[in-house]
Structures are given as C-alpha cells and as structure tokens.
Amino acid sequence: MAGLNFLRVVGNADLVKQEEETRRALNERQAEPLIQGLGAYLKSAWEAAKRAKDPIETAMLKALRQRNGDYEPDKLSKINSQGGSTIYMMITEVKCRAAESWLRDILMDTGTPPWDIQPTPEPDLPDDNKAIIEAVLGEKVAQMVGSVGQAPTPEEVDQLREIVAQELRFATLQEAQTRADKMKQRIADQFAEGGFAEGFNEFLTDLVTFPAAVLKGPCVRRRRKLSWGKDEQGNTKAIMEEVLAPEYERVDPFRVYPEPGISKVEDGYLFEHHPLSRMDLSDLIGVPGYDDDAIREILRIGNGSSWILNSAELEKDVLERKHSTELKPTETFDALEFWGRVSGRMLVEWGLSEEDVPNQEKEYDANVWMIGDFVIKAILNYDPLGEKPYAFTSFIKSPGALWGKGIPEIIEDVQNVCNASARALVNNMGIASGPQVEVNLERIPTNEDITQLHPWRIWQVLNDPLGSSAPAVRFTQPNDNSGALMEVYERFSKLADDHSGVPSYIYGDLNVQGAGRTASGLSMLMGSAGKSIRQVVMHIDSDILKLVVHRQFVYNMRYDPDESIKGDAQIIPRGAINLAVKDTVNTRRVEFLQATANEFDMEIIGKDGRAAILREVAKGLQMPTDEVVPSRERGAFNQRALQGEAQAAIAPPDGGRTGPGPAVLGPDGAPAGGQNLVANQNTGRAV
Numbered sequence: 296m297a298g299l300n301f302l303r304v305v306g307n308a309d310l311v312k313q314e315e316e317t318r319r320a321l322n323e324r325q326a327e328p329l330i331q332g333l334g335a336y337l338k339s340a341w342e343a344a345k346r347a348k349d350p351i352e353t354a355m356l357k358a359l360r361q362r363n364g365d366y367e368p369d370k371l372s373k374i375n376s377q378g379g380s381t382i383y384m385m386i387t388e389v390k391c392r393a394a395e396s397w398l399r400d401i402l403m404d405t406g407t408p409p410w411d412i413q414p415t416p417e418p419d420l421p422d423d424n425k426a427i428i429e430a431v432l433g434e435k436v437a438q439m440v441g442s443v444g445q446a447p448t449p450e451e452v453d454q455l456r457e458i459v460a461q462e463l464r465f466a467t468l469q470e471a472q473t474r475a476d477k478m479k480q481r482i483a484d485q486f487a488e489g490g491f492a493e494g495f496n497e498f499l500t501d502l503v504t505f506p507a508a509v510l511k512g513p514c515v516r517r518r519r520k521l522s523w524g525k526d527e528q529g530n531t532k533a534i535m536e537e538v539l540a541p542e543y544e545r546v547d548p549f550r551v552y553p554e555p556g557i558s559k560v561e562d563g564y565l566f567e568h569h570p571l572s573r574m575d576l577s578d579l580i581g582v583p584g585y586d587d588d589a590i591r592e593i594l595r596i597g598n599g600s601s602w603i604l605n606s607a608e609l610e611k612d613v614l615e616r617k618h619s620t621e622l623k624p625t626e627t628f629d630a631l632e633f634w635g636r637v638s639g640r641m642l643v644e645w646g647l648s649e650e651d652v653p654n655q656e657k658e659y660d661a662n663v664w665m666i667g668d669f670v671i672k673a674i675l676n677y678d679p680l681g682e683k684p685y686a687f688t689s690f691i692k693s694p695g696a697l698w699g700k701g702i703p704e705i706i707e708d709v710q711n712v713c714n715a716s717a718r719a720l721v722n723n724m725g726i727a728s729g730p731q732v733e734v735n736l737e738r739i740p741t742n743e744d745i746t747q748l749h750p751w752r753i754w755q756v757l758n759d760p761l762g763s764s765a766p767a768v769r770f771t772q773p774n775d776n777s778g779a780l781m782e783v784y785e786r787f788s789k790l791a792d793d794h795s796g797v798p799s800y801i802y803g804d805l806n807v808q809g810a811g812r813t814a815s816g817l818s819m820l821m822g823s824a825g826k827s828i829r830q831v832v833m834h835i836d837s838d839i840l841k842l843v844v845h846r847q848f849v850y851n852m853r854y855d856p857d858e859s860i861k862g863d864a865q866i867i868p869r870g871a872i873n874l875a876v877k878d879t880v881n882t883r884r885v886e887f888l889q890a891t892a893n894e895f896d897m898e899i900i901g902k903d904g905r906a907a908i909l910r911e912v913a914k915g916l917q918m919p920t921d922e923v924v925p926s927r928e929r930g931a932f933n934q935r936a937l938q939g940e941a942q943a944a945i946a947p948p949d950g951g952r953t954g955p956g957p958a959v960l961g962p963d964g965a966p967a968g969g970q971n972l973v974a975n976q977n978t979g980r981a982v
Contacts, residue, residue, distance in 0.1 A: 333673060337633055337665055340554070344566055347555035351698050352607045355505050355548060358703035359614045361387045361710060362504055380721040384713045386788060387703050390795045394503040394690075394702060397797065397828055399496070402835065402870050408486075410840045411867040412479040412848070414471030418863040431459045474862035481860050482847050489513065489542040491843075497545035498839070502690055502831075505548045506698040510686045510839055511567075513541030513847050517582065541850060543843070546685065549611055554635070558695050560685050564635025567685075571628045571666075579671070589669045597626060633663040634676070634683040679849070688838035690831055702795050709791045716784040723776050730770040735759075738767035796827030836868035844868075884908055 360367065364383040366374065374381055402409040435455050439447050447455065486492065494510060501508035522534045546567060554563030576594060579585045612620045636658040652659070660676035678684075689699025703710075734745050738756045756767040792798040845866045852861055888908060891900055 333637075333663060334665065334668060334670055336637075337631070337663060337670075340564055340633070340635070341552070341566055341631060343555055344552035344564075348552050351506060352549065354704060356607055356610060356614065357707075358504055358506075358701055359611070361703040361707065362391055363614055364388065365614070366714075374718070380718045380725075382714070382717050382721055384710070384717045384784075384788075386713055386791050387706060387710050390706065390791060390797050391500075391503045391702050394795070394797045394828070394831075395499050398499050398502070398831070398835075401828070401832060402499075403492070403496070407869075408479075408483060409836075409868065409870045410844045411869055412475045412482070412844075412864050413867055414468065414475050415863050415865050418467055418471035431463075435459065471862050471864070474860060475864045477857075477860040478848065478851065478862070478864060481851060481855070481857075482844060485513075485541055485847060485851075486543070489540060491543040494543045494545040501545065501548055502688070502701070502835075504701050504703060506701055506704070507548055507687050507689045509546040509548055509551050510543065510843060511546045511684055512543030512843060513850055514543075514684055515539055515850075516542050518542065541847060549607065551685070553697055557697055559697065560683055560687050564633065565683055565685060567632040567634075569630040569632060571630050573626055573628070576628050576630075576666075584674050585664070585672050586670070589671045593628065593666050593669055593671070628666055630664055630666045630671075633661070633665065634685070635661065636681070637661050678846075679853070682846070684846070686839045686842045688834045690834075692834060702797070706791045706794045709787050709794055712787045713784055713791075716780050716787065720777055720780040720784065723773075723780060727773045727775040727777070730772050733769040733771065735765070735767045796831075832870040836870045840868040840870060841866050884911060 357367065364385050365371075366381070366383065371381065436447060436452065439451075439455075489512065491512070494512070498508050498510045516539070517537050518540050520536050520538050520540075522536055523531055524534045526532045550568040552566040552568070553560065554565065557563040573594060576590060580587045580590050609621060612618070637660075639652040639655040639657045639659060649655075660678070660681035662672070662674050662676055663670060664672035676683075687697060690702060691700040691705060693699045729748075732748060738759055739745060740755055740757065743755055754768055759765070759767075848864070848866060855861070888905070891897070891905075897905070
C-alpha cells in the first residue's frame with residue numbers, strides 16, 4: 296500500500312552477532328603489527344618519561360605545599376614530637392601572588408595585547424613591479440612632454456623612475472600594514488573566543504609556582520556556539536550550532552611528561568595525561584580521526600586495563616583542595632596523548648608499506664592517543680613544520696634544561712629560616728609570658744591545688760621537715776628573646792625580596808626606608824625592581840607569546856578564506872616593551888603632539904600621521920579608538936564622501952555654466968581671460 300512504511304525488527308541473536316563481528320574486527324585491527332608495535336613503543340617511551348618526571352613531581356608537590364603553608368610530612372612529624380607551635384609564615388604565597396599581579400599588570404591590563412603584527416621591513420612586492428614602474432614612468436614622461444613640449448633628459452628620467460619606485464614601495468608598505476592590522480584583529484578575535492585570556496591567566500599562576508608552565512594551542516576542536524535567528528513569527532530565537540575553531544588552554548604541569556634529557560619541546564617526544572569521564576570519552580565518538588569501535592569497547596569493559604599509576608595524584612588533589620577524590624562514583628579513563636617523531640624504518644617494521652613511507656631514514660611527526668592497550672587515534676602531525684601545540688617556559692630558566700625554577704624553590708631556604716624563627720618566637724613568647732613556678736611538695740598540704748595560679752593567691756604551707764628556711768614556692772621569670780628572634784625574622788624576610796626579585800613595596804608595603812620615602816625615590820626603586828621581572832617577561836615573550844601568535848598566524852594563512860588578511864608579516868611580542876614604557880609612553884606621545892602642533896611639522900607629519908599618534912594615545916587610555924579617531928580606511932571613506940558632496944554643491948545646474956548667465960568663452964573655446972578650469976582634488980572647486 297502507498298504511504299505504508301515497514302519497521303525492520305532485529306532479534307537479540309542478530310544484535311549479539313553484530314556486536315561480536317564488530318568486536319572481532321576491532322581486535323583484528325588492534326592486533327595489526329602497526330598498532331601493536333606503536334602501542335609497545337608508546338609504553339616504553341611513557342615509562343622513561345614517567346621515571347624522569349618523578350623528581351620534578353616531588354619538587355612541584357613541595358612547591359605546592361610551600362605556597363599553601365603546609366609543612367613537609369617528615370618535618371611536621373619532628374615539630375610535633377618536640378611540641379610547641381606549628382605556625383607557618385606565608386611569605387611564599389605573598390611573593391607568588393605579588394608576582395602574578397605584577398605580570399598580569401604588565402601583560403594583560405595595558406589596554407592593548409602584549410603582542411603585535413607588523414609587516415616585514417621589505418614586504419613582498421608584486422612579481423610585475425618592474426613592469427608597473429615602467430608603465431607609470433611612461434605616463435609621467437608623456438605628461439611632461441605634453442606640458443613642457445620636449446622630452447626629459449636621461450637624468451630627469453632616472454630621477455622620475457626613482458620617485459615612481461618610492462611611491463610604489465610606499466603604497467606596498469601601506470597595503471602590507473593594512474593586511475597586518477586585519478590579521479591582528481582576526482587573531483585577537485580568535486583569542487577571545489578560544490579562551491586564550493583564561494588559559495594565559497592560569498598559566499601565570501603556574502609560572503610563578505612550579506618549575507615550568509605550559510600553554511597549549513591552537514588546537515582545532517568542535518565547539519558549540521550560540522547564534523541568533525528569527526522564527527516564523529519574526530521573533531528572535533537562539534540557535535545552537537557546532538563549529539571547528541582553534542582553542543587555547545593551560546596544561547597542568549603535573550600532567551605533562553616530556554622525553555628525558557631534552558632542552559626544548561621540539562627536541563623530543565611529549566605525553567599529556569587526560570583523565571576523561573565517560574561523557575568526555577563518549578563525546579569523541581564521531582570525531583574525525585578517532586576509532587569509534589575502540590572507544591565503544593573501552594566504555595563497555597571499563598578502565599580496568601589502565602596502566603597509568605600516578606602516586607602523586609591523590610596528594611596533589613588534597614593540596615588543591617580536592618578532597619576525597621578517590622571516593623567519587625564516576626569512572627575515569629586515563630588517556631595518553633603522544634606527540635613525537637617516529638622513524639620511517641620503525642613504521643615499515645610495524646607494517647606500513649614502502650609506498651606509505653618512501654624515505655625510511657626520515658622522521659615522521661605523529662599524534663597518537665592511547666587508553667590502556669587500545670590506540671584510539673593515530674595520525675600524522677598536521678603542523679607544516681611538525682611543531683607540537685605546546686609552549687614551555689619558567690620563571691627562572693636553567694640553561695640546557697626544560698624545567699627551571701619557580702619562586703617557592705628560589706626562596707625555600709629563606710622560608711624555612713623564617714618559619715623556624717616564627718616558631719621559636721611564638722614558643723618563647725608563650726614561655727616568657729609568665730613565671731615558671733617551683734613548688735616543694737613536702738611543704739604543701741595534700742588538699743592544696745597547685746595547678747592554678749592567680750593574683751593575690753594565699754599559699755598554705757607546712758614546716759620544712761629539714762628545718763630549711765627556703766620558700767615553699769619559688770618563681771622564675773624566663774628570658775624574653777622575642778626582640779632578637781623578631782630581628783632574625785625581619786632580616787630573612789627582607790632577603791626574600793632580593794632572592795625572589797619581588798620587593799615588598801611593589802605590593803604596597805608602606806615601611807620603605809631610605810630613598811623609598813619620597814615619591815621620586817620610590818619611582819626609582821620600582822624602576823630598578825622592574826629589571827628583575829623584565830627577564831621573566833622576556834621569557835614569556837620569546838617562549839610563549841611569539842610562538843603561540845605565530846602558530847595562529849600560520850593557521851590563518853593556511854585555512855582562513857579571507858585573502859585580505861594575508862601578507863608578509865612578523866610577530867612582535869610587546870611584554871618587555873610594555874614594562875619599559877607602560878608608565879611614560881602616553882605622556883611622551885602627548886608631549887610629541889604638543890611639540891609638533893605647528894604648521895611646519897604638520898607639513899611633514901600630515902593629518903594621517905597625527906591621526907595615527909592620536910589612535911595610540913586613545914588605546915593607552917582604554918578609549919573606543921575607532922569612535923574617537925577614525926581608522927585610515929574610514930577616514931579615507933569620509934574624505935571621499937566630503938569631496939563628493941562638495942562637487943555636487945558647486946556643480947553648474949546646466950552642466951556647463953558656472954553662474955546664472957551664459958559662460959564667456961574665448962576664440963579657442965577656453966574661458967575668457969585665457970584661464971583653464973582645473974578641478975582641485977581637495978575641494979572640487981574650479982581654479
């Protein structure tokens with residue numbers, strides 16, 4: 296019958312048979328020499344990276360305890376065995392928090408991004424630039440012949456050719472700058488939507504705390520995006536759509552395992568540990584590049600085959616205020632993401648054909664995901680240069696090593712001495728707060744309470760059986776050493792300023808002596824203190840900002856359909872520049888504007904140059920730049936619009952007369968008086 300649909304019914308036996316066939320195909324695929332060899336290689340590489348990371352994890356746990364104000368377990372046990380105070384002075388936390396704020400103020404709170412995109416000093420010119428120069432030169436020579444009546448000399452032609460070439464170079468530079476500005480705006484928008492600010496903010500916290508901090512990106516991921524449309528009635532409605540877009544994130548240093556002995560990320564392989572929930576893992580089904588059958592099998596059998604055993608994980612969770620994580624009912628799947636090079640000879644041994652691996656001596660960059668014994672993803676690295684999407688740096692870098700030092704490790708000794716001084720100070724203050732009492736029990740009645748001591752107490756005593764005249768109760772006042780202990784504490788706490796490079800007056804300490812008691816002196820001290828943080832900012836500039844922005848630039852050059860943003864450009868990190876000129880740059884710009892506000896300098900700078908300076912001043916003041924000072928494109932558009940209005944306003948109503956009466960022409964058809972009508976390009980008036 297027409298319009299009648301039949302529903303196919305599959306029995307349980309058929310379903311079981313289909314599942315068994317799918318599982319058999321999966322096992323055959325996972326048993327291929329390529330996958331088996333790849334899995335064995337990854338496990339051996341992981342064991343080496345994990346073993347090399349153990350001392351670093353110990354240092355990171357110690358840094359986390361130091362910042363949280365927790366003693367090492369063995370030290371706390373010794374302190375408790377001796378009795379007394381367990382006070383912990385939070386010098387490390389104060390220094391780390393101050394360094395974070397200082398870096399955020401330099402890199403994130405300046406009103407402009409800490410990076411820039413500028414055209415190269417000699418941007419690529421069109422291939423036919425010589426032909427263009429000769430064509431324009433021919434037009435100029437023809438105009439000279441028409442106006443003067445004779446051909447120019449060879450020297451004049453050479454001068455004219457140089458002028459034309461300079462004009463072409465200037466136009467090329469302007470075009471390159473426009474493209475660079477558009478690319479910068481596009482990358483800033485991608486950073487805003489891809490979580491760069493959030494990831495970079497967390498990255499700074501890791502930077503001051505741990506031996507290294509890691510920023511990852513761009514990573515192209517499927518993202519849910521909310522857009523708006525109209526329904527049938529014309530009302531606004533929300534539309535959820537999925538897009539592929541680059542994203543950025545901070546990577547927990549505890550979950551990164553580089554190859555032992557490397558100095559840079561690109562020198563060897565790297566693992567990242569991903570704890571995935573069942574929802575996270577199931578969301579990977581259907582994503583290009585992943586083995587759906589392997590993921591379904593892992594979800595079916597659970598995480599019993601996991602071979603990751605991280606003894607520091609639970610202790611890390613406790614230090615991060617994540618208590619009782621071992622009791623959570625949800626299941627976690629430990630996934631390893633591998634980035635590294637695999638030799639062509641090894642690929643051939645694993646089962647790939649020589650057609651797939653034409654050069655067995657070449658190293659191939661690969662990205663592999665593995666959960667337990669299952670390889671759920673194995674692809675070649677999509678980056679044209681084979682770079683990994685990770686950027687490492689440290690607060691204090693160790694030459695030749697990937698891991699450096701954070702503030703806790705730098706001031707560890709100072710923190711320990713301050714803690715010891717503070718404990719002794721508190722204990723001494725408690726002991727010296729009152730007298731020590733010595734009681735002769737033979738002279739005290741049995742019903743007398745000797746556990747309480749208060750003013751105006753009356754002691755009942757017995758005669759000394761030995762006939763001694765010594766008092767039954769003696770009072771001894773312990774020495775008060777709090778002054779000396781406090782001096783020791785203050786001296787070593789000041790050393791923390793020197794060792795960390797974060798002086799106390801940076802974050803508002805009012806007890807500044809010497810030159811810091813005056814405004815100019817304090818400004819000089821803060822300027823000198825900036826030299827210590829400048830090295831850290833330079834590490835961020837070269838190892839993080841320049842690298843990450845360049846990767847996003849390459850991504851846009853390869854995949855963005857907008858050709859108007861593409862050009863010959865270079866990435867310029869501006870973190871150190873922001874530190875050097877943050878407080879004075881706008882003042883100097885305003886002074887420059889005032890000094891050049893005269894007719895002589897205006898002829899040199901021009902309106903466009905002055906507008907460019909005004910735009911930078913407005914950016915520094917965090918003002919809406921485009922609304923206050925129009926961009927070059929908008930300014931040119933407005934100028935053309937004004938010219939069109941002016942020409943329309945002065946155009947003769949009859950198309951050939953300039954006034955109400957008839958035009959007076961000479962015998963040659965020109966206006967009377969021998970004048971020529973030349974349209975002025977700025978006003979449109981006839982002169």
